[in-house]
Amino acid sequence: xxxxxxxxxxxxxxxxxxxxxxxxxxxxxxxxxxxxxxxxxxxxxxxxxxxxxxxxxxxxxxxxxxxxxxxxxxxxxxxxxxxxxxxxxxxxxxxxxxxxxxxxxxxxxxxxxxxxxxxxxxxxxxxxxxxxxxxxxxxxxxxxxxxxxxxxxxxxxxxxxxxxxxxxxxxxxxxxxxxxxxxxxxxxxxxxxxxxxxxxxxxxxxxxxxxxxxxxxxxxxxxxxxxxxxxxxxxxxxxxxxxxxxxxxxxxxxxxxxxxxxxxxxxxxxxxxxxxxxxxxxxxxxxxxxxxxxxxxxxxxxxxxxxxxxxxxxxxx
Amino acid sequence: xxxxxxxxxxxxxxxxxxxxxxxxxxxxxxxxxxxxxxxxxxxxxxxxxxxxxxxxxxxxxxxxxxxxxxxxxxxxxxxxxxxxxxxxxxxxxxxxxxxxxxxxxxxxxxxxxxxxxxxxxxxxxxxxxxxxxxxxxxxxxxxxxxxxxxxxxxxxxxxxxxxxxxxxxxxxxxxxxxxxxxxxxxxxxxxxxxxxxxxxxxxxxxxxxxxxxxxxxxxxxxxxxxxxxxxxxxxxxxxxxxxxxxxxxxxxxxxxxxxxxxxxxxxxxxxxxxxxxxxxxxxxxxxxxxxxxxxxxxxxxxxxxxxxxxxxxxxxxxxxxxxxxxxxxx
Numbered sequence: 001x002x003x004x005x006x007x008x009x010x011x012x013x014x015x016x017x018x019x020x021x022x023x024x025x026x027x028x029x030x031x032x033x034x035x036x037x038x039x040x041x042x043x044x045x046x047x048x049x050x051x052x053x054x055x056x057x058x059x060x061x062x063x064x065x066x067x068x069x070x071x072x073x074x075x076x077x078x079x080x081x082x083x084x085x086x087x088x089x090x091x092x093x094x095x096x097x098x099x100x101x102x103x104x105x106x107x108x109x110x111x112x113x114x115x116x117x118x119x120x121x122x123x124x125x126x127x128x129x130x131x132x133x134x135x136x137x138x139x140x141x142x143x144x145x146x147x148x149x150x151x152x153x154x155x156x157x158x159x160x161x162x163x164x165x166x167x168x169x170x171x172x173x174x175x176x177x178x179x180x181x182x183x184x185x186x187x188x189x190x191x192x193x194x195x196x197x198x199x200x201x202x203x204x205x206x207x208x209x210x211x212x213x214x215x216x217x218x219x220x221x222x223x224x225x226x227x228x229x230x231x232x233x234x235x236x237x238x239x240x241x242x243x244x245x246x247x248x249x250x251x252x253x254x255x256x257x258x259x260x261x262x263x264x265x266x267x268x269x270x271x272x273x274x275x276x277x278x279x280x281x282x283x284x285x286x287x288x289x290x291x292x293x294x295x296x297x298x299x300x301x302x303x304x305x306x307x308x309x310x311x312x313x314x315x316x317x
Numbered sequence: 318x319x320x321x322x323x324x325x326x327x328x329x330x331x332x333x334x335x336x337x338x339x340x341x342x343x344x345x346x347x348x349x350x351x352x353x354x355x356x357x358x359x360x361x362x363x364x365x366x367x368x369x370x371x372x373x374x375x376x377x378x379x380x381x382x383x384x385x386x387x388x389x390x391x392x393x394x395x396x397x398x399x400x401x402x403x404x405x406x407x408x409x410x411x412x413x414x415x416x417x418x419x420x421x422x423x424x425x426x427x428x429x430x431x432x433x434x435x436x437x438x439x440x441x442x443x444x445x446x447x448x449x450x451x452x453x454x455x456x457x458x459x460x461x462x463x464x465x466x467x468x469x470x471x472x473x474x475x476x477x478x479x480x481x482x483x484x485x486x487x488x489x490x491x492x493x494x495x496x497x498x499x500x501x502x503x504x505x506x507x508x509x510x511x512x513x514x515x516x517x518x519x520x521x522x523x524x525x526x527x528x529x530x531x532x533x534x535x536x537x538x539x540x541x542x543x544x545x546x547x548x549x550x551x552x553x554x555x556x557x558x559x560x561x562x563x564x565x566x567x568x569x570x571x572x573x574x575x576x577x578x579x580x581x582x583x584x585x586x587x588x589x590x591x592x593x594x595x596x597x598x599x600x601x602x603x604x605x606x607x608x609x610x611x612x613x614x615x616x617x618x619x620x621x622x623x624x625x626x627x628x629x630x631x632x633x634x635x636x637x638x639x640x641x642x643x644x645x646x647x
Contacts, residue, residue, distance in 0.1 A: 029439030046474035101362025129557020243464020245560035305462035
């Protein structure tokens with residue numbers, strides 16, 4: 001037998017590589033599902049002693065965390081949840097109008113050159129790490145904002161939210177909400193800007209053709225077109241605010257009440273910041289309790305983000 | 318009169334008093350001023366937003382420059398006692414934190430970039446429009462909203478369950494970060510693969526090239542600049558994460574170069590730890606070389622290093638996307 005009887009080189013069909021590649025791609029796609037399930041399951045297993053473990057030890061651990069205020073897990077997590085939602089919603093309210101304003105400014109008011117520059121700036125701001133916002137908030141904003149909050153407490157103190165006296169230093173929910181608002185601002189801005197830019201030119205021109213002023217045109221054409229985008233951007237921002245840890249941890253003086261007094265210290269705490277604050281000194285069971293609260297945070301942000309995506313999907317379909 | 322009405326009915330045109338609709342001057346003015354007012358509000362919103370943003374950058378740069386020098390970048394925190402200067406003449410530094418940041422983020426890259434790219438390939442090339450792909454795509458979106466602390470708790474739980482309690486190492490931090498990075502990588506790669514023109518794929522397949530080779534040699538290559546830039550932006554996003562690393566990677570003052578064993582410090586964690594020290598001890602008899610505020614100054618300096626890294630990564634990412642972009646339009 002000589003080599004001439006066979007082809008010198010087997011033709012490379014690449015069929016095996018093709019199959020392997022396809023398999024890897026499918027595996028990676030499905031891995032996303034596995035990872036999400038794993039996040040839930042591992043947290044659940046680690047928090048299991050809360051449900052299946054010694055209830056008396058659990059009560060003691062919770063009582064330990066709260067200084068004896070409550071020994072029930074729900075009595076512990078509900079005030080945290082209240083604080084988390086309170087500060088995130090406040091941040092969203094503060095950020096919402098400003099962010100929409102900037103988005104409109106970029107999409108419809110600024111000249112093209114300015115708009116490109118501004119878009120870059122907004123994107124860069126989204127990239128500033130949260131620990132730096134925390135540092136800035138704790139060292140610069142807390143003293144700087146005190147006169148303002150003090151003024152608010154003096155003149156608007158009759159509103160329960162602003163009931164004085166304003167704490168000094170202002171390590172309060174009000175200040176944290178301002179910092180969180182700054183952090184979520186770029187998210188709402190960049191998403192709504194993208195939507196506003198997609199408004200059909202025909203609709204805009206039609207509005208102008210009917211004699212609308214610029215603002216009327218925006219009200220008639222741009223806002224209705226971008227409504228679902230704005231809502232979903234806000235919900236994504238809310239999701240980010242709900243899970244924000246460092247800024248809250250570094251600024252807020254924590255407490256465990258259902259208070260809505262924004263300007264007084266030691267009223268509320270958020271779930272994420274509470275985990276980071278208690279974690280270093282927690283024993284094994286304590287970590288389980290904290291992971292239990294983390295699981296609740298995970299489920300809430302999951303629902304908020306899911307709702308946001310559903311809204312976008314419905315609008316684009 | 319009756320005849321006139323009849324005449325109009327015949328014409329079929331309704332009688333309209335157009336004068337009734339003529340805008341009154343006051344109303345025109347009202348609209349005009351409202352327009353001015355809203356323009357003013359929108360510009361005001363922009364100005365308001367600029368204040369904190371400029372303030373963040375400005376204070377970080379001003380306060381950070383005070384302690385940012387070569388000594389700060391080339392020493393770690395061993396041998397730092399209170400507010401006293403170290404034998405090298407500095408006040409401690411961030412060398413260990415920079416090494417830790419690079420290694421942990423590198424670990425996260427190694428995990429999430431290949432998986433992310435392959436997941437995007439699956440979504441765009443193999444399972445386009447199928448129900449499973451829609452679910453996966455949706456879950457990737459949802460995953461991008463996972464709070465960073467939950468990612469930290471996940472990595473922590475996984476490592477305590479799999480490797481026994483008390484496991485703390487840099488790789489654990491990498492796992493936590495990769496969870497945060499993965500959705501960003503998948504999303505940007507997906508967008509990039511979507512804009513690769515279909516003609517290229519069809520041309521390649523028509524030449525008898527297998528699907529795997531079409532994807533690796535044609536599609537991925539065309540989308541490469543976009544993918545690289547997306548990955549860089551994803552890195553910039555996770556490099557500043559603090560919360561998950563607090564519980565997974567820990568905090569030490571000496572340099573640890575082994576990703577798989579022992580605690581590791583990263584820059585954001587360093588910023589936080591120095592911040593929570595508040596003040597350093599300076600005994601009454603200490604010389605003026607002892608700086609009581611040194612933890613805050615170190616904190617600002619490290620924050621400046623971090624901001625510079627993040628902004629540089631962002632700029633590089635955007636430049637890569639712009640300069641190397643393949644022209645896909647004909």
